[in-house]
Amino acid sequence: MSNTPPPSGKTPARPTIKAVRGTRDLLPAETPLWNHVEATARVVFARYGFGEIRTPIFEATELFARGVGEETDIVSKEMFTWEDRGRAASEKNSSLTLRPENTAGVVRATIEHNLFETGVLNKLYYIGPQFRRERPQRGRYRQFWQIGAEVIGPPSSGAESPLRDAEVLEMLAAYLRELGVRDWKLELNSVGSAEDRTTYSAALREALQPVKHLMCPDNQRRAETNPLRVLDSKEEADQEIINALPKIADFLSPDSRSHFEQVLAALDACAVPYTLNPRLVRGLDYYTRTTFEFTVTTGLGTQNALLGGGRYDGLSEMLGGPRAPGIGFAIGEDRLILTLQAQEELGAPSSTGSLTAGQGGVAKKLDAYIAPLGTAQNPAALALAKELRAADLSVEVGDGSFKLRKSFDIADTLACHIILLGEDEVSTNTATVKTFATGVQKKVERSALLEVLRKQDGSF
Ligand code: HAM
Numbered sequence: 463m464s465n466t467p468p469p470s471g472k473t474p475a476r477p478t479i480k481a482v483r484g485t486r487d488l489l490p491a492e493t494p495l496w497n498h499v500e501a502t503a504r505v506v507f508a509r510y511g512f513g514e515i516r517t518p519i520f521e522a523t524e525l526f527a528r529g530v531g532e533e534t535d536i537v538s539k540e541m542f543t544w545e546d547r548g549r550a551a552s553e554k555n556s557s558l559t560l561r562p563e564n565t566a567g568v569v570r571a572t573i574e575h576n577l578f579e580t581g582v583l584n585k586l587y588y589i590g591p592q593f594r595r596e597r598p599q600r601g602r603y604r605q606f607w608q609i610g611a612e613v614i615g616p617p618s619s620g621a622e623s624p625l626r627d628a629e630v631l632e633m634l635a636a637y638l639r640e641l642g643v644r645d646w647k648l649e650l651n652s653v654g655s656a657e658d659r660t661t662y663s664a665a666l667r668e669a670l671q672p673v674k675h676l677m678c679p680d681n682q683r684r685a686e687t688n689p690l691r692v693l694d695s696k697e698e699a700d701q702e703i704i705n706a707l708p709k710i711a712d713f714l715s716p717d718s719r720s721h722f723e724q725v726l727a728a729l730d731a732c733a734v735p736y737t738l739n740p741r742l743v744r745g746l747d748y749y750t751r752t753t754f755e756f757t758v759t760t761g762l763g764t765q766n767a768l769l770g771g772g773r774y775d776g777l778s779e780m781l782g783g784p785r786a787p788g789i790g791f792a793i794g795e796d797r798l799i800l801t802l803q804a805q806e807e808l809g810a811p812s813s814t815g816s817l818t819a820g821q822g823g824v825a826k827k828l829d830a831y832i833a834p835l836g837t838a839q840n841p842a843a844l845a846l847a848k849e850l851r852a853a854d855l856s857v858e859v860g861d862g863s864f865k866l867r868k869s870f871d872i873a874d875t876l877a878c879h880i881i882l883l884g885e886d887e888v889s890t891n892t893a894t895v896k897t898f899a900t901g902v903q904k905k906v907e908r909s910a911l912l913e914v915l916r917k918q919d920g921s922f
Pocket of ligand 1: 562563564565594596601602603604605606607608610611612745746767768769770771772773774789790791792793794795796797
């Protein structure tokens with residue numbers, strides 16, 4: 463009852479409280495690098511017309527069960543879920559979950575705020591913590607950070623165009639180049655449409671039937687419930703069997719095949735190197751067609767996936783929304799930092815940190831909108847956008863399937879200039895540029911293009 467100190471004169475030490483296993487504090491010595499990679503992402507992504515979205519850190523459990531998939535490791539084993547007691551008699555208890563990823567939340571938000579109704583393409587990026595109950599180790603945490611982006615809209619917005627897939631990949635290459643990340647490898651695959659995947663899953667199930675008893679218990683279960691997940695397995699003893707299984711490439715419909723070929727052609731036009739990996743199906747169920755991962759050899763050990771992503775053409779419908787194809791990625795920010803630190807230790811300084819935050823942004827008009835006049839000009843359009851963005855201009859690219867009127871309407875709201883790229887312009891190395899402020903339209907040599915675009919008044 464008394465406050466008299468114990469005879470020794472010291473107050474007994476209370477046990478200290480430590481950060482929860484798998485979570486970390488980032489101290490001032492480390493945060494400048496975090497801020498630098500985030501600021502660089504904001505500047506680079508703004509050049510491609512992305513705006514920031516922030517969604518809640520917890521959501522209804524149902525969102526992830528439906529969006530990411532009940533059978534995935536994330537949903538079946540790794541989510542932090544709790545039953546939230548309704549406080550008022552009128553409120554029901556609800557099952558809530560700390561977000562294990564942000565794509566489902568972003569798509570939910572675009573549906574909830576009717577962002578598809580405007581008919582335009584939504585280009586959204588996010589930076590924030592995600593939560594998965596994984597076994598902690600270097601590069602794998604229970605609270606980790608992602609820098610991600612999603613491109614999503616109704617089919618009429620061009621969201622389904624292979625140009626979008628290639629643009630997102632080219633943007634990632636540009637971002638990593640800007641940060642000075644070296645030795646990354648882009649692994650690429652197509653998992654086909656939902657129908658292709660059904661046929662392929664059936665073929666996999668059949669091929670696994672006679673051999674599955676030789677595999678680990680997890681793979682035996684997956685062989686029945688979701689055979690695609692067997693391809694993700696890292697179980698050393700099962701690799702020979704897995705490598706001999708049928709390949710998704712042999713089950714792609716002509717449409718899916720053509721989509722993938724166009725992605726590759728646009729990547730070639732932008733000189734983005736890639737490696738095809740037929741086993742890259744990724745651990746989330748929403749993927750269709752293009753899937754990808756960037757891996758690095760320095761700093762990450764076994765957790766060498768720096769980032770991952772892909773197309774998810776049916777996710778909006780799975781969440782009760784309209785048809786709205788999309789593609790996106792998420793970079794593991796913790797892993798990006800580990801990579802940069804390891805490179806630095808090896809004596810290869812990364813980027814200088816000269817970029818400042820808060821510049822760019824989509825509120826300001828973009829410098830130019832490139833309108834390819836046919837799908838054959840899509841790769842050239844993306845390559846031109848790459849060139850202009852590298853010169854620090856903000857640029858959006860349309861799609862060759864758009865009517866000219868539509869391209870002009872979009873360009874007029876988004877940008878100061880429209881650049882028309884037809885067969886003639888591509889073959890003569892010219893571009894037709896119209897400046898909206900003055901209404902002046904002229905064909906210019908490609909060598910003069912930058913100078914023209916930098917002028918807002920259209921004085922050629
Ligand atoms: P994901 O492959 O599950 O995809 O995660 C993306 C990246 O987040 C991984 O490549 C890795 O760098 C990082 N990551 C994942 N788990 C952990 C962890 N426990 N600790 C540290 N880093 C981790 C997605 O989350 C999809 N939402 C990506 C996407 C966006 N697909 C389409 N749009």
